[in-house]
Structure formats: structure tokens, C-alpha cells
Amino acid sequence: GAVVSQHPSWVICKSGTSVKIECRSLDFQATTMFWYRQFPKQSLMLMATSNEGSKATYEQGVEKDKFLINHASLTLSTLTVTSAHPEDSSFYICSALGQGALGNQPQHFGDGTRLSIL
Amino acid sequence: KQEVTQIPAALSVPEGENLVLNCSFTDSAIYNLQWFRQDPGKGLTSLLLIQSSQREQTSGRLNASLDKSSGRSTLYIAASQPGDSATYLCAVLNFGNEKLTFGTGTRLTIIP
Numbered sequence: 001g002a003v004v005s006q007h008p009s010w011v012i013c014k015s016g017t018s019v020k021i022e023c024r025s026l027d028f029q030a031t032t033m034f035w036y037r038q039f040p041k042q043s044l045m046l047m048a049t050s051n052e053g054s055k056a057t058y059e060q061g062v063e064k065d066k067f068l069i070n071h072a073s074l075t076l077s078t079l080t081v082t083s084a085h086p087e088d089s090s091f092y093i094c095s096a097l098g099q100g101a102l103g104n105q106p107q108h109f110g111d112g113t114r115l116s117i118l
Numbered sequence: 119k120q121e122v123t124q125i126p127a128a129l130s131v132p133e134g135e136n137l138v139l140n141c142s143f144t145d146s147a148i149y150n151l152q153w154f155r156q157d158p159g160k161g162l163t164s165l166l167l168i169q170s171s172q173r174e175q176t177s178g179r180l181n182a183s184l185d186k187s188s189g190r191s192t193l194y195i196a197a198s199q200p201g202d203s204a205t206y207l208c209a210v211l212n213f214g215n216e217k218l219t220f221g222t223g224t225r226l227t228i229i230p
Binding site: 006017030042043044045046049091093095096105106107108109110111112114 | 150151152154159160161162163164167216217218220221222
């Protein structure tokens with residue numbers, strides 16, 4: 001089946017550091033990738049949608065200058081949390097959607113990245 | 119705006135029992151509905167995907183149904199095992215965009 005690799009799985013860093021998270025589709029080309037954020041015991045909240053070669057579309061309330069998304073190729077999207085602060089600590093999950101008819105295929109999710117800002 | 123609700127929020131059942139998880143959504147204009155499993159600290163594993171034109175999907179001990187007109191889906195787990203313990207999330211793909219709206223999840227515990 002389709003595999004999405006997310007790296008790193010866990011990051012602990014000091015306040016003010018910028019952190020980059022990678023999301024790769026390993027065995028398929030992902031025209032669209034999604035970035036989600038999940039707080040403890042809560043569901044996933046969509047942060048942004050990225051399409052290869054174009055600017056990401058951010059959900060309402062998500063700061064685009066804070067969460068930089070780059071989708072440079074059909075197999076890689078990155079999320080950079082700039083100047084991270086403790087309130088940015090969360091579980092970040094990416095998903096990828098392959099090429100094909102909309103609605104006929106599932107999104108494939110990475111294993112998530114736990115970000116802890118001290 | 120689509121809203122997805124899952125009841126109950128938590129469920130504990132003895133091993134071997136059959137169980138049903140519920141999912142309801144407010145806007146029936148959907149492409150499909152997916153059920154996911156999430157283990158603590160992990161990402162999501164897709165279990166079943168039901169197209170809007172379908173009524174149910176089966177995979178092993180899992181059976182998911184969809185009643186789009188009433189905005190409901192159920193996930194039936196037969197002969198539950200301790201390894202089934204996880205949080206189960208349903209999500210709908212909204213018609214008109216590619217965005218998934220997730221439910222609040224049901225945390226399932228199977229008691230050995």
C-alpha cells in the first residue's frame with residue numbers, strides 16, 4: 001500500500017528555534033499534501049493544503065508566516081515552524097493524496113511529529 | 119460547515135465481544151467517508167473507505183456502513199481483541215473540496 005514517511009518523529013528544542021518537518025510519499029506521486037495539528041485527546045485540525053509547485057492554502061486562523069509550507073516536488077512537502085514557542089508544542093501529521101479521481105482514493109497519513117518547545 | 123461527531127467518546131468492552139462505533143455528520147454532500155485507527159502517539163491508519171454511492175465496506179473483522187441521507191456511519195468490530203484498543207476516527211471528504219473533516223474520535227479499550 002501507499003506509504004507516507006514523516007521525519008523527524010520527535011523534536012525537542014528551545015524556544016525561538018525554527019523546526020522543519022518533512023513529509024514524503026515513498027511509492028506514489030502526491031499532487032496534494034495536507035498538514036494537520038492535533039492537541040492531546042483532540043481530533044485532527046487541518047492547517048493547510050499544499051499542491052506541488054504552488055503556494056499552500058492555509059485554513060482560517062493559521063499564520064502562514066509562522067508555519068511555512070513548501071511542496072517542491074510530487075513526493076516531498078515540508079512544514080517549517082518558525083521561531084517556535086511553547087504554545088506551538090503539538091503533534092503534527094501530514095497526509096498525501098495521490099493522482100486520480102477525487103473522492104476515489106484515501107488520504108495516506110504519516111506517523112506524525114511530536115514537537116516539544118521548551 | 120461540516121461537523122462530524124462520534125459517540126461514545128470512550129468505550130470499554132471485554133475481549134471477544136462485538137461492538138459498534140458511531141459517527142454522524144451534518145452535511146450529506148460528501149465524496150466519501152473514511153474510518154481510521156490511531157494508536158497513542160502515532161499517525162493514522164486507514165481502515166475502510168466508503169464511497170458516497172456505497173452502503174458498506176468490509177475488511178476482515180471490520181464492517182463499516184454509510185447512510186448518507188441520515189448523515190450516519192457505523193463501524194462494526196467483530197470478536198474484539200486487545201490489539202483493537204486504539205482511538206477510532208471517522209472523517210468525511212466534503213463535496214467541492216479535498217478537505218477531510220474529522221470526528222472527535224472514540225477511544226476503545228478491549229479488556230482481556
